[in-house]
């Protein structure tokens with residue numbers, strides 16, 4: 588595993604396992620498989636309704652809590668203190684490694700203050716944003732006492748956020764890619780250019796995409812319900828893309844929004 592150092596010195600795995608759209612009843616089994624494969628970063632959210640399954644899996648895995656990095660996300664800007672307590676209870680843990688505001692909700696600075704308090708009280712180790720762009724992102728950065736460690740945004744081969752990534756770099760916020768394969772939309776995993784590069788390294792398109800992020804300083808959290816794909820997506824630490832191949836992959840960018848959300 589490769590780790591990245593967040594702006595507060597904490598080490599975060601650069602490749603994780605996302606559990607969006609996995610029903611709570613199946614989450615324990617999926618996360619247990621992912622932990623067996625070797626994932627140590629689990630990305631959930633209050634909105635997904637499966638924090639309990641994540642907590643069950645971590646408990647059942649027998650892996651020391653400190654070896655696992657848990658991210659969750661706030662679903663509301665009301666009763667933030669209570670929502671954090673609920674996540675701690677569902678995840679069955681004393682602390683959350685990374686807490687994000689899931690999307691712009693309005694009055695986000697007030698939410699951020701609660702999150703800063705949670706860091707100070709030891710309930711959360713790092714805080715960040717998700718789906719914050721432009722002035723919404725700037726507003727938090729300008730007024731934060733603790734700067735955002737992460738901004739988790741839509742990021743795939745057709746939307747590589749080249750310009751925004753530079754902005755995030757300047758403020759020391761790490762870009763984290765949600766939907767790193769664009770959920771397979773727009774034929775991303777069948778793209779002939781990616782296939783050609785993948786064949787050269789005896790790797791799959793999914794592996795080449797994840798390797799591009801790793802070499803670009805982007806944290807990624809692919810989701811799969813299949814053990815074979817969990818393993819495939821994790822098997823990216825034994826090869827390196829050339830600078831030329833990285834440029835070719837970066838040139839596939841169209842800054843194209845595939846979900847119509849943000």
Ligand code: NDP
Nearest residue numbers: 605606607630717765766767768769770793809810811812
């Ligand atoms: P992904 O881009 O990770 O795509 C997941 C889809 O790709 C699934 O249908 C999966 O199928 C398939 N897949 C996974 N691996 C492979 C592979 N190697 N080859 C072929 N197909 C594959 O999309 P997600 O939306 O799930 O995003 C990942 C994570 O990002 C989420 O789980 C969540 O944690 C986070 N997220 C955050 C958001 C936010 O607003 N902050 C929004 C959306 C996601 P199968 O399961 O059948 O294997």
